[in-house]
Amino acid sequence: MNRPATRMQSLEDIAACVAGYDPNALPVAQAQDFIARLVPRVQAVEQLAIRSALGRVLARDIVSPIDVPAHDNSAMDGYALRSAELLPGTDTLIGLAGTAFAGAQFSGGVPAGQGVRIMTGAVMPAGLDTVVPQEFIRTDDDGRIRIPAGTVAAGDNRRLRGEDLARGEAALQAGRILTPADLGLLASLGQAEVPVLRRLRVAFFSTGDELRSIGEPLDEGCVYDSNRYTIWGMLQRLGVEVLDLGVVHDEPAALREAFTQAAANADAVITSGGVSVGEADHTKQVMKQLGEVLFWKIAMRPGRPMAIGRIGIRPDAEGRIGEPGHQAMLFGLPGNPVAVMVTFYAFVRDALLAMSGATPQPLPLLRAVSTEAMRKKPGRTEYQRGIVSQASDGRWQVRITGAQGSGILRSMSEANGMVVLHHGQGHVAAGELVDVIPFNGLV
Numbered sequence: 001m002n003r004p005a006t007r008m009q010s011l012e013d014i015a016a017c018v019a020g021y022d023p024n025a026l027p028v029a030q031a032q033d034f035i036a037r038l039v040p041r042v043q044a045v046e047q048l049a050i051r052s053a054l055g056r057v058l059a060r061d062i063v064s065p066i067d068v069p070a071h072d073n074s075a076m077d078g079y080a081l082r083s084a085e086l087l088p089g090t091d092t093l094i095g096l097a098g099t100a101f102a103g104a105q106f107s108g109g110v111p112a113g114q115g116v117r118i119m120t121g122a123v124m125p126a127g128l129d130t131v132v133p134q135e136f137i138r139t140d141d142d143g144r145i146r147i148p149a150g151t152v153a154a155g156d157n158r159r160l161r162g163e164d165l166a167r168g169e170a171a172l173q174a175g176r177i178l179t180p181a182d183l184g185l186l187a188s189l190g191q192a193e194v195p196v197l198r199r200l201r202v203a204f205f206s207t208g209d210e211l212r213s214i215g216e217p218l219d220e221g222c223v224y225d226s227n228r229y230t231i232w233g234m235l236q237r238l239g240v241e242v243l244d245l246g247v248v249h250d251e252p253a254a255l256r257e258a259f260t261q262a263a264a265n266a267d268a269v270i271t272s273g274g275v276s277v278g279e280a281d282h283t284k285q286v287m288k289q290l291g292e293v294l295f296w297k298i299a300m301r302p303g304r305p306m307a308i309g310r311i312g313i314r315p316d317a318e319g320r321i322g323e324p325g326h327q328a329m330l331f332g333l334p335g336n337p338v339a340v341m342v343t344f345y346a347f348v349r350d351a352l353l354a355m356s357g358a359t360p361q362p363l364p365l366l367r368a369v370s371t372e373a374m375r376k377k378p379g380r381t382e383y384q385r386g387i388v389s390q391a392s393d394g395r396w397q398v399r400i401t402g403a404q405g406s407g408i409l410r411s412m413s414e415a416n417g418m419v420v421l422h423h424g425q426g427h428v429a430a431g432e433l434v435d436v437i438p439f440n441g442l443v
């Protein structure tokens with residue numbers, strides 16, 4: 001497996017570049033800035049058939065080798081003519097020299113006073129520059145066609161050679177996540193294959209002695225592990241390869257084994273649980289032993305504690321898979337199910353996209369009228385789960401989904417968006433506009 005380029009900067013170097021860096025009260029924007037500076041980008045390129053490349057990251061700019069379309073052609077079914085022969089203020093009559101079909105061009109000459117019946121997509125016969133759509137003409141008894149004055153202007157209904165893509169023009173830029181339209185565009189260039197970056201590999205596991213996996217009995221005081229399923233789902237949406245390492249109990253040897261295996265086999269490792277301040281467990285200790293890891297308290301709600309860094313496969317690690325010197329990014333998310341999702345969207349999503357080589361695109365924000373007042377302390381970013389709908393006046397409005405506790409996953413499931421109350425923002429009055437991240441296409 002091809003690995004990301006070697007990283008030069010230490011975490012301290014990166015922290016020094018982030019204005020307002022304070023690991024114990026880190027604003028969301030600073031944490032995002034830090035992570036953007038930390039993450040490496042995959043390098044390995046693979047060549048894929050265009051149908052296999054949907055959702056993949058384009059590795060190189062695609063320059064058009066041809067003009068698309070290759071010829072001037074008709075945009076309508078109708079009659080091609082010389083615009084210079086159109087009479088101002090009165091009907092124009094033209095004779096017909098023949099017919100041009102799409103894929104079967106008219107190659108004869110067109111004498112003065114004549115035009116050519118033409119189909120959509122047919123090459124414009126030499127000398128003709130304008131197309132009158134079929135529905136605007138009448139045919140006279142002598143077979144000539146009559147074009148009422150003012151029906152068309154010079155150049156109407158003609159598509160120009162190269163108007164979609166000119167030869168030598170950049171058709172698609174590296175870093176794009178290929179869309180259905182892009183696949184069509186590549187096909188229009190006659191390109192069978194496309195260079196994409198290899199998919200990112202992401203390993204994840206849950207930590208906590210109270211966690212049980214589906215199929216196990218739910219012992220007293222235990223909960224089913226839900227985070228692995230939300231994380232799996234969010235990763236699927238990003239199109240990365242996933243490696244699910246299950247639930248890991250609070251035991252140093254098991255945690256070391258899980259982290260080592262995850263780091264050896266993936267570009268990024270996501271854990272949930274075990275990173276909060278009061279944690280009595282071993283997760284943080286093991287993270288520290290295996291890598292360079294920072295423990296943050298982020299000025300946000302939900303999702304305050306988080307670990308970030310990289311863990312490595314040391315050259316001396318005996319018998320391990322993975323390359324010596326390889327390091328995987330570590331995202332140690334909080335345990336609470338809502339906090340997991342919020343921190344994933346706030347930090348991990350963009351980081352994984354950047355690691356995948358995708359050019360970052362900010363999440364679209366919707367401005368919606370809050371139907372209710374919301375209490376909010378300035379100095380932290382809050383993510384409230386909301387239901388967005390269209391009011392009778394056509395404006396977007398949002399209401400909050402019941403209890404907002406960070407363990408209440410139902411609030412997330414019922415929501416169709418997240419209200420973002422920004423760092424500096426205070427209380428919100430009913431009727432005020434707020435920013436919402438719609439889940440459509442995201443969750």
Ligand code: AMP
Binds near residue numbers: 206335
């Ligand atoms: P922690 O961050 O480990 O202190 O966990 C915070 C809360 O989240 C606790 O109530 C945990 O039981 C819960 N939790 C942690 N991991 C999971 C998980 N994978 N699935 C469901 N709940 C979890």
Ligand code: MG
Binds near residue numbers: 208209273274281
């Ligand atoms: Mg725990």
